Amino acid sequence: MTDIVLSDRQIRTIRSIPNSFLRAIRAAIGVAREWRRRYRSRCELASYAYYERSDLGFAAELDAEIAKPFWRK
DSSP states (O other), X not given: OOOOOOOHHHHHHHHTSOHHHHHHHHHHXXXXXXXXXXXXXXXHXXXXXXXXXXXXXXXXXXXXXXXXXXXXX
């Protein structure tokens, strides 16, 4: 395995990135993960037949949840 060696200039560049920028990137990644979770969840619900969804609970509410785009809560 090869070690990654950074020059002093690269290290200074990395350290100069403002913390607020890194926080924004982390927040964006968190939002993307949540959207992905919603998308997968709604796809799984959509894969069930109507009678299976009615066994899970209120089928009309589940249908409304499935119809939502992934970015809506």
